[in-house]
Amino acid sequence: MTVRVPAKVNVQLAVGAARPDGFHDLANVFLAVSLYDEVTASAAPGLTVTCAGPDADQVPLDRTNLAARAAEILAARSGLTPDVHLHIAKNIPVAGGMAGGSADGAAALLACDALWGLKTPRAELLDICAVLGSDVPFSLLGGAALGTGRGEVLTPVPAGTFHWVFAVAEDGLSTPAVFREFDRLAAEDGRTVPEPQASPGLLAALASGDPDRLAGALANDLQPAALSLRPHLARTLAAGTGAGALAALVSGSGPTTAFLVRDARAAAEVAAALEASATCRTTRTATSPAPGATVLPG
Numbered sequence: 001m002t003v004r005v006p007a008k009v010n011v012q013l014a015v016g017a018a019r020p021d022g023f024h025d026l027a028n029v030f031l032a033v034s035l036y037d038e039v040t041a042s043a044a045p046g047l048t049v050t051c052a053g054p055d056a057d058q059v060p061l062d063r064t065n066l067a068a069r070a071a072e073i074l075a076a077r078s079g080l081t082p083d084v085h086l087h088i089a090k091n092i093p094v095a096g097g098m099a100g101g102s103a104d105g106a107a108a109l110l111a112c113d114a115l116w117g118l119k120t121p122r123a124e125l126l127d128i129c130a131v132l133g134s135d136v137p138f139s140l141l142g143g144a145a146l147g148t149g150r151g152e153v154l155t156p157v158p159a160g161t162f163h164w165v166f167a168v169a170e171d172g173l174s175t176p177a178v179f180r181e182f183d184r185l186a187a188e189d190g191r192t193v194p195e196p197q198a199s200p201g202l203l204a205a206l207a208s209g210d211p212d213r214l215a216g217a218l219a220n221d222l223q224p225a226a227l228s229l230r231p232h233l234a235r236t237l238a239a240g241t242g243a244g245a246l247a248a249l250v251s252g253s254g255p256t257t258a259f260l261v262r263d264a265r266a267a268a269e270v271a272a273a274l275e276a277s278a279t280c281r282t283t284r285t286a287t288s289p290a291p292g293a294t295v296l297p298g
């Protein structure tokens with residue numbers, strides 16, 4: 001049973017103050033992009049995970065992998081033992097701010113549900129996703145959505161078609177470390193962090209499909225924190241805009257950087273310029289929106 005699942009970019013990521021539970025309230029406009037992992041679930045004795053792809057060596061194969069956690073939680077809720085082999089064909093950058101680990105969790109959940117013939121209702125699958133992590137429900141849903149709470153409470157929003165280039169950095173960044181740096185920078189500035197609010201202008205631009213409007217509305221409150229931890233990302237952002245991208249921003253907690261471009265041709269040009277700039281490890285091009293986790297026809 002194979003499930004295809006998209007990466008995401010946050011076109012708006014408004015971050016509130018740290019909550020007592022350590023999480024941050026968000027107004028998080030998720031957009032799924034056509035950059036996919038595939039997770040295959042096969043009946044096997046015990047629970048095992050393998051991974052193939054350019055960054056496979058960076059993917060944990062133990063129970064910390066969200067794909068394994070998804071199989072365990074679904075099996076426990078259903079009174080089954082998680083006898084399954086999960087194979088991840090990895091194309092989404094690892095620890096890159098594109099929800100690659102979350103994507104594999106959502107994909108494994110759907111693949112195991114299909115393999116075990118459980119037909120778990122969608123609402124229950126979304127609940128399990130929220131237990132797995134803040135970004136996992138969106139990986140199941142796909143398209144475009146506003147995430148509130150810690151990002152797990154989703155409201156679908158309309159989105160036109162957009163073209164993107166992603167620059168993959170040399171090393172990953174830890175999401176908790178970036179949120180901690182956000183808190184540290186706010187404290188250092190003596191700032192009171194406002195309640196996160198979705199921007200009506202951003203949502204209208206997203207729905208319009210007009211890349212010039214969206215370029216002016218992109219916003220990521222985690223970007224200063226990611227740049228503080230990885231100052232050289234500023235050079236990647238500048239290389240992309242210098243090559244003609246309409247706008248550039250850090251994707252989620254980074255360090256992947258995202259470049260909005262006018263069309264597929266501009267995407268190829270900006271990707272080539274970024275690779276020649278030597279300010280990133282590699283690039284990917286994609287379009288949005290992309291569908292959420294989907295069982296592929298066998």
Ligand code: C5P
Nearest residue numbers: 022023024026133134150151175176179
């Ligand atoms: O939900 P998830 O396990 O993916 O979150 C990883 C980490 O990112 C959390 O442990 C927390 O440090 C940080 N986080 C946060 N606020 C959010 C989402 C994530 O502080 N809304």
